[in-house]
Amino acid sequence: MLVLGLTGGIASGKSTVSKRLQEEHHITVIDADKIARQIVEPGRPAYKKIVRYFGDKITDLILPDGTLNRSALGAYVFQNKGELQVLNKITHGQVRKEMLWLMLCSWLKLESIVVLDVPLLFEAGMDIICGTIISVVCEPKIQLERLMERNPELSRAECEKRIASQMSNDDKIKRSDYVLDNNNSVEELNEKIDSVIRKVQPSLWVTLLEYIPFIGALFAIKSVARRWWTHYEIRRQSKTD
Structure with missing residues (x-):
């Protein structure tokens, strides 16, 4: 089973992506906000x-x-x-x-895919269990406008603080396998979502092989090791910058 991590900043459009995955692709989405x-x-x-x-x-x-x-x-x-x-x-x-x-x-x-919809996926350390990670991003100006429209009870300063409290888009992009740019229309975003799902959808054989204990363990170890290596590379680069 592919564990697909879905994350994105506040008002970035992550909920739109989550809805598309459930309604169009019939994928189970585990929503951290709901929990x-x-x-x-x-x-x-x-x-x-x-x-x-x-x-x-x-x-x-x-x-x-x-x-x-x-x-x-x-x-x-x-x-x-x-x-x-x-x-x-x-x-x-x-x-x-x-x-x-x-x-x-x-x-x-x-199930061949399950989605972990987590706003603070990286901050909570839950990216380590994800085989593939998708980040939804948009320009800061657009993000601010969307947040102010969505939450009119918040002042501009409060909206800016909420955005600033989260990981930057650049840091999310470094840690992600796929990035969905959500600066334009919903239709364009949907096309990008569908394209990513076509690429990551495991075959029936791969899904069945993962249920063989030894092979399933190897898949899991490979996934965690790859994510750990990404963490290591990011830390190493940050020290040299």
């Missing part, structure tokens, strides 16, 4: 940790129905990188567990 919302529902371990840590810092953290005020939490952590790291530390571990379980379910169903 992240589920794990912070009242009573869940991550919810309790967030309330315990941020409760005294954000006055309106809890809504009348007991759920988290995600807007207030987001506004607070994006003003403070250190607090954002704390929030990520609380949630990332739980998100990983849920995603791994859903990956296992897809594997048991003999």
